[in-house]
Amino acid sequence: MSELDRSLPETQPPVAPAEAETVDVRHGMFGAQGSGDTSGYGRLVRPVQLPGATPRPYGGWFDDVADTLERALGEGGDLGYGDAVERVVVDRGELTFHVRRASLVTVMQALRDDPSLRFEMCMGVSGAHYPTETGRELHAVYPLMSVTHNRRVRVEVTCPDGDPHIPSIVSVYPGNDWHERETWDFFGIVFDGHPGLTRIEMPDDWPGHPQRKDYPLGGIPVEYKGAQIPPPDERRSYN
Amino acid sequence: MSDKIINVPTADGDPYSASRETTEGTVYTVGGQDWDDITAALGETAEERIVVNMGPQHPSTHGVLRLILELDGETVTECRLGIGYLHTGIEKNCEYRNWTQGVTFVTRMDYLAPLFNEYAYVRGVERLLGIEDEVPERANVIRVMLMELNRISSHLVAVATGGMELGALTAMTFGFRERELILDIFEMITGLRMNHAYFRPGGVAQDLPPGAVDRVRDLLKLLPERLSDTEKLLIGNKIWMERTVGVGYLDLTGCMALGVTGPILRATGLPHDLRKSQPYAGYEQYEFDVVTETTCDAYGRFLIRMTEMKESLKIVEQCLDKLQPGPVMIEDRKIAWPAQLALGGDGLGNSLDHIKHIMGQSMEALIHHFKLVTEGFRVPPGQVYSAIESPRGELGVHLVSDGGTRPYRVHFRDPSFNNLQAAPAMSEGSMVADVIAAIASIDPVMGGVDR
Numbered sequence: 001m002s003e004l005d006r007s008l009p010e011t012q013p014p015v016a017p018a019e020a021e022t023v024d025v026r027h028g029m030f031g032a033q034g035s036g037d038t039s040g041y042g043r044l045v046r047p048v049q050l051p052g053a054t055p056r057p058y059g060g061w062f063d064d065v066a067d068t069l070e071r072a073l074g075e076g077g078d079l080g081y082g083d084a085v086e087r088v089v090v091d092r093g094e095l096t097f098h099v100r101r102a103s104l105v106t107v108m109q110a111l112r113d114d115p116s117l118r119f120e121m122c123m124g125v126s127g128a129h130y131p132t133e134t135g136r137e138l139h140a141v142y143p144l145m146s147v148t149h150n151r152r153v154r155v156e157v158t159c160p161d162g163d164p165h166i167p168s169i170v171s172v173y174p175g176n177d178w179h180e181r182e183t184w185d186f187f188g189i190v191f192d193g194h195p196g197l198t199r200i201e202m203p204d205d206w207p208g209h210p211q212r213k214d215y216p217l218g219g220i221p222v223e224y225k226g227a228q229i230p231p232p233d234e235r236r237s238y239n
Numbered sequence: 240m241s242d243k244i245i246n247v248p249t250a251d252g253d254p255y256s257a258s259r260e261t262t263e264g265t266v267y268t269v270g271g272q273d274w275d276d277i278t279a280a281l282g283e284t285a286e287e288r289i290v291v292n293m294g295p296q297h298p299s300t301h302g303v304l305r306l307i308l309e310l311d312g313e314t315v316t317e318c319r320l321g322i323g324y325l326h327t328g329i330e331k332n333c334e335y336r337n338w339t340q341g342v343t344f345v346t347r348m349d350y351l352a353p354l355f356n357e358y359a360y361v362r363g364v365e366r367l368l369g370i371e372d373e374v375p376e377r378a379n380v381i382r383v384m385l386m387e388l389n390r391i392s393s394h395l396v397a398v399a400t401g402g403m404e405l406g407a408l409t410a411m412t413f414g415f416r417e418r419e420l421i422l423d424i425f426e427m428i429t430g431l432r433m434n435h436a437y438f439r440p441g442g443v444a445q446d447l448p449p450g451a452v453d454r455v456r457d458l459l460k461l462l463p464e465r466l467s468d469t470e471k472l473l474i475g476n477k478i479w480m481e482r483t484v485g486v487g488y489l490d491l492t493g494c495m496a497l498g499v500t501g502p503i504l505r506a507t508g509l510p511h512d513l514r515k516s517q518p519y520a521g522y523e524q525y526e527f528d529v530v531t532e533t534t535c536d537a538y539g540r541f542l543i544r545m546t547e548m549k550e551s552l553k554i555v556e557q558c559l560d561k562l563q564p565g566p567v568m569i570e571d572r573k574i575a576w577p578a579q580l581a582l583g584g585d586g587l588g589n590s591l592d593h594i595k596h597i598m599g600q601s602m603e604a605l606i607h608h609f610k611l612v613t614e615g616f617r618v619p620p621g622q623v624y625s626a627i628e629s630p631r632g633e634l635g636v637h638l639v640s641d642g643g644t645r646p647y648r649v650h651f652r653d654p655s656f657n658n659l660q661a662a663p664a665m666s667e668g669s670m671v672a673d674v675i676a677a678i679a680s681i682d683p684v685m686g687g688v689d690r
Contacts, residue, residue, distance in 0.1 A: 024641065048641045051621050091621050092366055120495045123626070124657060126637040126650035141637060143624045143652070147495075147509070150516050154624060175498030178660050179652075186330075201326040201689060210331055211648075217328075217335055232335040238614050238644045 020049035024132045030236045046239075053087035062095045065153060068117050069097070072110040096154040101166050104157050108172045111144060111153070119144040119153065122169065124179035127187035129212045137161040138189050142169070142176075159189065168194035186211035291671075295324045301400060301678055302685035304659075313670050318663040322656075325689035333649040337615030338364050339576065341646055343436040345636075348651055349687030350433055351396050354389040355629040356651070356687075357438040358382055362519060363625035363638040364440040367618045370569060377565040378442035379520045384455070384558035385428065385437070386520075387551040391462070392421040393630040394544040394551075398469065401541065401679035405482045410473055417465045424454050430580075430587050440616075441569035445580045452559060459556055466548055474542070483538040487665040487677030490535045497661045501632025501654050502547070503681065506532045506539035513628035524561070525554050537680035544682075547630075574616050577608045615644040622648075631655050631682055653687035 026048060029041030037043070057063050066088060070081040084103030089096040099107050111119045123143040130137055136158035145152050159166050168191035170177050180191040181200040188209035191197055199206060208215055219231025229235075293306040305321035329348055333341045345360045346353040365371045399414020422432040428451050429435035429444070437444050473479045489499065491507040504511055510529040514522040530546040532539035568575045577597075581590035597605040620642040626635040632654030639648035658681050665677040 046642070049620055050641075092369065092623055094623060096622075121498050121500075123498060123624075123633060123635050124652045126648070126652070128622075128639050128648045141622070143626075143635060143637065145626075145633075147511055147516075152517075152624070152626075154622075173498065174496045175657060175660060178656065182656075199323075201323040203323070210328065217331060232332070237335075 020052040022047050022049050023130045024048040026239045028239070030238060051089050051091040054090040058088065058090045058095065061149075061151060062090060065095065065117060065151065066097075068114055069107070069110060072114045072117070073103075073106065094152070094154060096156055098156045098158075101157050101159055104155070105167050105169055105172060107155065108142075108169045111155070112172055116149075117146070118148040119146045119151075121145045121147065122173035122176050125176060125183050127183045127189060127211060129187060131161075131213050133158075135160045138164055138187055140166050140183060140189055164188055165190045165192050167192050168197075170194055185209065188212065295321070301404070301683055304678070304683065304685055304688075306662075306674065306678075308671065308674065310671065315666055315669055315671060315674055318666050318674060320659055320662055322659070322685070322688050325685045327690070329690050330649050330651065333646050335645065337644045338618060338646060339439055339615055341649060342438060342440075343434075345649070345651065346434050346436050347686065348690050349629065349631070349634070349653060349655065349684045351393045351684050352389055352629050352631070352634075352687075353433055353435055354382075354385050354438065355627060355634055357435065358386060358520070359625055359627045359629075359634050359636045359651075360638075360649070361438045361440050362627065363623050363636045364618065366623045366625060367621060367638060367640050368440065368574065368616075369619075370441065370571065370574065373569050373571065374442060375566045375569065376521075376561075377446075377563060378567045378569075380558050380561050380563075381443050381447060381567065382438060383520050383522065383525070384555050384562075385425070387554045387558070388421050388424060388455075388458075390551045390630045391548045392418045392425075394548050395421075397544055397630070397679075397682040398473075398541065401676075401682070402473070402479075404675050404679045405479070407473065407476075407479060410469060413465070413469050413472065417462065417469075420458055420461065420465075424451070424458060427451055427454060439568070439576055441571070441574045441576075442567045444576070446567045447562075452562065455555065455559060459552060459559075462552060463549070466545070470545055474545070480538060482672075482676050483536065483541060483680070484534070485536050485538075486669065486673045487537040487540075487680045488535050489661055489665050493661065493664055497657070497664065499632065499658050499661050501628075501630070501658065502540045502543040503658060503661065504632065505530060505543050507535045508533040513626060513633060517626070519625075519627055525557050527551075527554050537676050540680040540682075544630075572607070573611075577604075577611050617642060617644055618646075626652075629654055631684070631687075632658060651687070651690055653690065655681070655683040655685075655687045656690075659683045659688060 026046045027044065029044055030039055058066060073081040073084055084099055084107050086098040086100055089098065097107070111117050121144065123145060126141045128139040128141060130139065138159050138161060140157045142155040143152065144155060157166050166189055168180055170180065171193065177195070178200060180194050181197060183189050184191060184197050185199045185201050186209055198204065202210065217231065217233035219233065221228050221230050223229070289310045291308045291310055293308060295303040295305040303324035305324070307319040307321060308315050309317035329344045333344050336344065341360060342357050345356045348356045362371070365374060395414040395418040399411045399418070402408070402410025402414065425435060426432050428447055429437035489503060491509055493499070494504045494507055500511065508531050510531050512529040515529055527550045530543050530550060532542055578589040578593045580587055583591065597608050618640040620640050622637065622639040624635055624637050626633050633652070634654055635652035637648070637650040637652065638646060641647040662678055662681060666674040
């Protein structure tokens, strides 16, 4: 097994700020709202920008993987590479394919089966909720590992809150069974085609999906040395 | 479901051991001591298919794990698992504390391997910050040393509880006794036996206390003897072999399909260990072997754990040799925790020198302390996946930052959670007693499974 190649060649272009994906815009400071600008920070504006699409070359073996995936999926057309992969992000030495949900199973199948990709293992799926990213509120993130080539990539899929459906990849990676149930449980993403999509951590009759950002953490105020301390999700915070 | 349910009390009229008719056949509800009733009732019917709920409060299910077993006689025809009884919402809680405080939460996930949770998290934060290479050498050596000690203590519990579940009580007492030696060292170095919160983004909370290295050296002398006691007790032991050889079989194909890693995967002969293949914290500088077996069964996994403990001792020894004086926290003052801890009359806290400095000498130091402790540091937006080799397999952390002082999303891919999925594949078609051995060989920790 070769050592995991984290080195990026010098041709690696910096991520252009214009390409960055703005998912939210924060105003003010300390999470204070509804009162006058007592902090003096009220007019601060901070866009929350996740790293955006990286132009080629991605560097190192990243280009090989992208090329092979492109070849395996075929050019353009229905479910081709151009259609399936929205964008490719290289950030902090990690490669992410943002894949359209309709093509997810095809892409996963190619990543698993192509001899020069051979990502044998899917390390589950993790959700993320961006309430202000309209039309792409829910993200599902799949870390993949290839033991053969000793590489890791990440596949990211989004779906809108109003239509929270993503195809299940249990047919490709059976080990994702529980992981998809967990992500359904916590985020309410429906994995179509899952053999038994039921709650796994929360009780079967639990209302809501706790890891969503609009789901409160809960808790009660506590008294400490005479002062009332509100629960953590109601305390002021730096934003 | 059945449209009519008839409750038929059994002969002795016990309301808790009733039976009812469903479309799938008669369902008997039995508690403890009711087995005579159930066998009497079953004797009249031709079918001998029973569904048994084992756990979640059962001493042999390795914590609050619920097994739903469908039995034909004593053969398990279907095995399902119910989890979630230990879910505490740690991932959600992390989103409401700053990045440094997250360590205190994640250390409580897989409670037998707390330092691995901490390291996986801390490494994720460091990679998000882009400071992975700036962590001081001494901090990394301490981290590796503690992680390897933790690997031994975790494997000891795996062997101990596994032994207990199969009736080898001496293995249990041996395992927990030896583990205590390691926990004593953890207590000396981190202040706590478990839930240490000792690793911090950028380094470790404080340097090794005086005498710690000698304690570890003493342990290195004592532990090999003690481990060989357990080996003599179990390796080749006829009863132990009868219970574990060929039990809980899962081959390489099964492991790959189910994403199973750790000793279970290495018991199929694949030398996959992230410490070797994707080294972190300087593991490439240490000399050790990746232990494999080719038996794919519970006995092979047990042998791997026993040998891995010796390999870990080798690494700890090298750590002691590599330990050079130096800082244990990153130099960047915008990230490094401002205070050093010290033991005072009222326990472990900020050192008096530090308090004197910020309260009496420097206003700037006070502001700096206040900002870092209450606000924390900001982490540039993005996401990372940091994976390490925990005693149970690949422990992966998916971290997302929105550029704020708190994590936007923390997700732990716990190896126990994933590996438990393999229990049906390992145990269907075997005897009830073999389910226990199979589960014990997976070594799930429910704190990590449910988080």
